[in-house]
Amino acid sequence: MEIKQAIEALGALAQETRLEVFRLLVTAGPEGLPAGEIAESLGAPASTLSFHLAYLSRAGLVVSRRESRSIIYSANFDGMRGLLDFLTQDCCKGRPEMCSPLVEPKPAAAARRAKTC
Amino acid sequence: MEIKQAIEALGALAQETRLEVFRLLVTAGPEGLPAGEIAESLGAPASTLSFHLAYLSRAGLVVSRRESRSIIYSANFDGMRGLLDFLTQDCCKGRPEMCSPLVEPKPAAAARRAKTC
């Protein structure tokens, strides 16, 4: 991921409503949620949400698809992974020891990671 | 890291000059760089840089110390790690498989991570 793209993604998440939308979509998984449901869930007007969803979409953090009259939004995990990679490599540039272990919230995480090693 | 703090850190990095400052400070390491050198290095006026450095500082991504007449800024790796943890846990909430392996740039990284497992 290049720097311009990273800045766009960072800016997309640097706002309360959008970060909440993203979190909501992450928990919703690949099935996603229709725009209206997201707006209702956050208690914001449809036009405001539409603005934020477009922002997240431009940033590559969510994707959308039409399904009958609804437009379904879902988290773009590849996009998020791209951002995390950018930050990690940026942060660790030349000094990898300073940013790892990246996550160690509870034993389960360590076990999970052990699998991939 | 809580959500307000994460938004501040994301916002701090979501701007070209500040992201460049942070990258510069990461490569500079714990010794850091004086404010003037950072400004000169980026070709921006001192007052502009001061504004951005204060922003990064508020966000917990850099720290400063006075050294004679200079003020030395350095990357706060703990702060950055906090942000990465927040994002990773947020992104992976309920579906950890979607965001790992987080980094796999070259064999060295895998070896490095293997040590921590």
Place this chain on the structure above:
DNA sequence: TCTATAATTCTATATTTATAGAATTATGGA
């Protein structure tokens, strides 16, 4: 103490972002 240096804070201005009602577009069913 006086002067030069390093940086910040003050101030004004320009730019970008956010909010939300009104108007518009797209879809599906009667």
Place this chain on the structure above:
DNA sequence: TCCATAATTCTATAAATATAGAATTATAGA
């Protein structure tokens, strides 16, 4: 085709951010 629903785009306005010169503060050396 006509109507209701789901969303977006348009528009205006408010709020936050970014830029940079001028003034101020802090430190060190002569």
